[in-house]
Amino acid sequence: KVWDQRNYLNLDDNVQLGIRNIKVALRRLRRFARQGAADELDMNDTIRSTARNAGLLDIRMVPERHNAVKVLLFFDVGGSMDPHVRVCEELFSAAKTEFKHMETFYFHNCLYESVWKNNVRRMNERTETWDILRKYGQDYRVIFVGDAMMAPYEVTHPGGSVEHWNEEAGATWMQRMADHFDKLVWLNPAPEDHWGNGGSLGAIRTLVNNKMYPMTLSGLEDAMRFLSK
Known part of the structure; x- marks a missing residue:
């Protein structure tokens, strides 16, 4: 429970993908919309408008299309x-590149009362989990990435965290997230044949309504298909 004894590094979002198909799988979660300033040429409308204008060029612009899906x-x-770490960096x-509206947070083992955005300053720059529940609406798609491998009491009991005293069990916070967000999945980088049905992994899997998927191409596609419904 001594914070100073553990040092984590932020994931590098500039890593060149070794698994290019991750991008292809993530593209299943798309909902395009045109937002912002009109800075992209609308060729079809320009042709129609120019024809209506007796051949005088009438350029028409539209906002650029972006993926409007919002992700935590x-x-x-x-x-x-x-x-x-490597496969997480590839996913990150x-x-x-795929999600314009995305916020990223870190946690250790299980979700508790706070998370952080920078591992170097995680001891003094944290985000309360309640603030996330208040700030982000139900339309956000939520993706947890972790192997869910820990002592069962880290999920089920107050004080179960190995790093600090948590007043409420991790299961309580995971349940609040699942209740608030309509679309929530858990991606597990551990081999699926190592999961088993009990212990901490079984508890997490139940808390996310069995929406735990292996971090394989087919697993990512299944997860994105669920989130896109």
Whole structure:
């Protein structure tokens, strides 16, 4: 429970993707809209308007099309997640290019009363989980990334965190997230045949209504398909 004994690094969003298909899978979660200043040529409307204008060029502009889907991305860092840093960085890089409206947070093992955006300053710059529930609407798509491998009491009991005293169990906070957001999934980088049905992984899987998917191409596609409904 001594914060100073653990040092985590932020994920690098500039990593070149080794698994290009991650981007392809994420593209299933798209809902385009035109927003902002009109700075993109609308060729079809320009032709129609010019024809109506007796051949005098009448240029028409429209806002650029962006993916309007809004995403909250939570990464588990440290401990048993260390072997999965590379694939998490690949996912992070792909997500940043695909989602214009995305906020990223970090947690360790299980969600508790606060998360953070910068691992270097995580001891004194934290975001209250209640603030996330108040600030972000139900239309946000929520993605947790973690192996869900921990002592079961870290999920089920107050004081279960290995780093600080949590007044309420991690399960309580996960349930609040699942109740607030209509679309929530958990991506697990651990091999699916290692999951099992009990322990902390079974508890997390139940809390996310069995919407836990392996971080494979088919798993990502299934997760994005659910989030896009």
